[in-house]
Amino acid sequence: MSEQNKIDAPFNEEQQQWLSGFFAGANTRLLKQDDSAQSNLRALTVIYGTQTGNSESIGEDIVAAAAEYGLAAELVDMGDLDVDSLADIERLLIICSTYGEGEMPDNAEVLWDAIKEDSAPKLDKMYFSVLALGDSSYDEYCLAGKEWDARLAELGAKRVTDCVLCDVDFDDDAEQWTKDALDAIKETGSEPTGSASSAPAKAKKEKSKYNRKNPFLAPLITNRTISGENSSKEIKHFEFSLKDSGLNYEAGDALNVVPLNDAALVNTLIERLGVTGDEDVDGKSLREALTSEFDIKLPAGPFLDAVAEKSKDEELNGLLTNGDKEALNNYLWGRDIIDFIIDLDVTFTLDELLPLLRKLQARAYSISSSSKKHQDEVHLTISSVRYESQGRDHQGVASCYLADRVEENGKVGVYFSPNTSFRVPKDPEAPMIMVGPGTGIAPFRAFLEEREATKATGDNWLFFGDRKQADDYIYQQEIADWQSTGLLANLDLAFSRDQEQKIYVQTRMQEKGAELFSWLDRGGYFFVCGDASYMAKDVDKALHALISEHGNMDEDAAITYVNELKKAKRYVRDVY
Ligand SMILES: Cc1cc2nc3c(=O)[nH]c(=O)nc-3n(C[C@H](O)[C@H](O)[C@H](O)COP(=O)(O)OP(=O)(O)OC[C@H]3O[C@@H](n4cnc5c(N)ncnc54)[C@H](O)[C@@H]3O)c2cc1C
Ligand SMILES: NC(=O)c1ccc[n+]([C@@H]2O[C@H](COP(=O)([O-])OP(=O)(O)OC[C@H]3O[C@@H](n4cnc5c(N)ncnc54)[C@H](OP(=O)(O)O)[C@@H]3O)[C@@H](O)[C@H]2O)c1
Ligand SMILES: Cc1cc2nc3c(=O)[nH]c(=O)nc-3n(C[C@H](O)[C@H](O)[C@H](O)COP(=O)(O)O)c2cc1C
Missing domain, CATH: 3.40.50.360 (Flavodoxin domain)
Structure with a gap:
């Protein structure tokens, strides 16, 4: 880690107090109904x-x-x-x-x-x-x-x-x-009746005092690379301590990480603006504000419009006005704010630029631990976003903040997002089928730990895959242990780049279609986690196809069958 990139806690004590005070009223709306x-x-x-x-x-x-x-x-x-x-x-x-x-x-x-x-x-x-x-x-x-x-x-x-x-x-x-x-x-419709709809109501839940405006500062206690040395990507396993936070979570929930921007990127932007970084921005120095408040990577719409206007660049102006969204997205893919400023040689004053930037957002991560197994800890499994574009190295804001810039025991702002649909089945005997290639395995590590801790007897089946078995088979030892204890009844692996023809998780689902359908038919739950753009769609198609084939159903009947699974929350996805 370079000295320049080291950053301490995201909010110092003063900032934290300020944040808590500012948002102290946030939960006062949670009045109990009489x-x-x-x-x-x-x-x-x-x-x-x-x-x-x-x-x-x-x-x-x-x-x-x-x-x-x-x-x-x-x-x-x-x-x-x-x-x-x-x-x-x-x-x-x-x-x-x-x-x-x-x-x-x-x-x-x-x-x-x-x-x-x-x-x-x-x-x-x-x-x-x-x-x-x-x-x-x-x-x-x-x-x-x-x-x-x-x-x-x-x-x-x-x-x-x-x-x-x-x-x-x-x-x-x-x-x-x-x-x-x-x-x-409040005064529309008929007079009071005292009862709302006949639909099943949700139970009230206590809200955590930690949220996006008041994150908990969790010490990062483990940062371990779990992809192999020769892997074409880097996957990391992170562990945070929740000691003394009073926080808890359930397998299936997500943890949001409040990132800080890379100091090197902040410096580049300050240089391009021709300012010192000490300028005041709502009581903070510009450098602090660019580090923790503004998204200085994603070129949002107003920024692009301003660049197009200032640069008069024909290509950008054309793409912004011709309505071809795909071409615009292809052009934007991998370009960040600094790429635009450098490549199109545009100059902004500070007052012009700041209103064009979005607020820096927390990133969600599917939790990869069960709190029943890891008391006072929460684990994440993250693929570091690193790529080269426009002649510059680019790093994902949050994934590389955690991977490169938080020191051991350094504090990271986090808060939970419950995902009440994405849960281990309440019935401990229900079969569970989990499809999670790449980092999609994260919640299923949590699910399996949960089932182990609760001694649930239902059968478990994992479909996992990634690029190459030798380098990308993350959590291999844990998976082997679950197989040997019988916790994992079935394991199907799909390593896409170990042979000429791509093999994906849905290839394995097709191969095992009859057995998979029999698991569903005896009350099985079907979970999917990972890439939303391609994988989850193809897995959905494969699921429909195998239900149709092995359940002897036409297309409409298979759709109805899948819809029933969804309604019963037996087909749920955590995709991104
Ligand atoms: C509910 C939920 C759960 C999630 N769980 C996980 C999880 O368990 N593990 C996990 O790793 N992620 C997970 N994610 C994704 C995660 O939230 C972040 O989106 C991810 O880590 C990237 O964030 P970042 O800040 O590192 O990258 P950003 O700074 O946001 O950069 C990402 C952007 O970089 C660009 N980009 C990325 N790769 C390339 C490339 N090769 N070439 C050109 N441009 C590129 C794209 O514009 C992309 O949108 C989850 C997301 C959601 C919504
Ligand atoms: N928004 C973001 O910034 C961001 C950042 C990180 C990740 N993500 C999303 O998170 C996903 C997970 O990333 P990851 O690194 O864990 O793994 P991944 O890139 O999804 O790759 C995991 C495995 O899935 C395979 N795969 C590719 N296309 C598939 C398809 N249509 N059906 C089934 N499998 C397919 C890959 O094979 P091949 O690669 O060999 O084809 C690889 O073997 C990414 O794909 C991306 O969509 C988003
Ligand atoms: C994979 C993914 C796809 C999304 N697609 C869209 C989209 O097409 N349009 C949009 O306005 N928001 C989109 N969003 C943003 C979500 O709607 C937004 O994060 C919202 O706050 C999520 O609320 P929820 O937690 O209730 O689902 C997407 C988010 C993710 C993670």
Whole structure:
């Protein structure tokens, strides 16, 4: 590690106190509803579509706040709601994120497919509002939420407030929408009944005091490379201590890491701006702000527009205006903010540049440990993002912050995101099939540790793979141990680059189709983790195909079978 790149704790004590004080009010909205007073309240149904828990967490806040507005709210997973039951709901708030490329999150898919149909019920007596979660760096920004908003209106429901689109830093917008929507919906529809929808409600959960605005500073106690010396990539195993934090998590949850930018990158930017780094930015030095507050890598839309305007570069201007998103994405792939500033030789003043930068975001990682086995610890399995582009070496902000720049026992800002759908089956005897190539193995290490710790007797089957067996077979010894104790009944490996023809996890699924179908048919759970863009889609196709072949079903019947698995939360994915 170079001296220049070493950084201590992300927030010094003063910063930490400032952050805690500033956000101390964040949880005061979590008022408990007085159940005895519910008969005077109007019923409100809050439904969420989520992949990684943000929408669910906002839903919990709404439910807690609703009584103040004279509303008795119930929080319902979209996956637990039947389309016909929507017709009975008078007051509905929806929070829905967008996944894939403008797609519904997994738990919203079945309900969405049903409500899109011509046979969907009329919603004449419904009042509603939608909060759409997304990320403006994606082409189809908040599309799923926008689609819900449009479809409900089409079916006759009355919008009480406009659909609000929330970017990654969604807390303030979500809070404002909550207030506005509750205020607008509180006196709509019929008089109080004291009961909300007949759909199953979610139990209330206590919220952690640590969150994106108040991360826990966890000592990094292990940083070990687990890919081989000759591997074409670097995969790291990290362990953090949670001692004295009061924090706990469940296998299937994600840990968010609050990164700091690389000092070398910050220096380059300061030099290009022609400033000293000591300039004041909201009470911090510019150097500190560029290190911990701003995303100085991702060229967001407003930055690109400004570069195009300043540089008059024909290629960039053409790509930004001709509507060819694929060509634009190919051009942008691998280019960061400094590439643009250097290559197109544009000059920004500080006041021009800062408003064009997004806030530095935490990165989510699927947890690869069970807290039942590793008390007071949480483990991650991370592929370091390193590549060469535009004649410069590039490093992923968070993966390389952890890999290269946090010292042993150095503190890292972290907070958990529960993923309540992605869980080891409650039934200890249920078979579990796990498909997790590459870093996709992370939650399955946690699942297997969990099943070992709880002495669950259900059969476990892991599909794992990566590029080369000799270098990329991570956790090989642990896997061998699980096989020898019988915890892992089946193991199928797919190393893609050990032979001429690519072999992927879905190749192995196809080969073992009959057995896999028999596991599903006796109540098995099917989990997928890892790459969303290609792997998860191909695995989904392979799953449909093998169900069709070995279950003797036509295409429609196989789709229905898979949808039933999804509804029962027996087909769940953690893909990115
Ligand atoms: C729910 C969830 C769970 C996740 N779990 C894991 C996990 O367990 N392990 C894991 O490793 N990751 C996981 N991720 C991904 C993780 O959150 C980060 O996206 C990842 O580590 C990259 O972040 P970074 O800050 O290091 O890279 P960034 O600074 O965000 O850089 C990534 C960007 O670099 C560019 N890029 C990357 N590779 C290349 C290349 N070869 N050529 C050109 N450009 C390139 C792309 O623009 C890419 O978007 C998960 C994500 C989610 C949402
Ligand atoms: N957003 C980000 O910045 C970011 C950063 C890191 C990772 N990720 C995502 O996380 C994923 C996981 O990364 P990783 O390093 O753990 O592993 P990975 O790149 O997904 O590779 C794991 C294995 O999957 C194989 N694979 C490739 N295409 C596949 C397909 N269509 N179906 C099935 N298997 C396929 C790979 O084979 P070949 O490579 O030989 O084809 C390799 O053997 C990445 O692919 C990427 O999408 C995102
Ligand atoms: C793999 C992946 C794909 C995503 N695709 C989109 C997208 O197409 N459009 C968008 O606006 N946001 C997209 N997002 C951002 C999420 O919608 C956003 O992070 C949201 O806060 C997640 O909320 P949830 O935890 O409730 O699922 C994507 C995020 C991930 C990890």
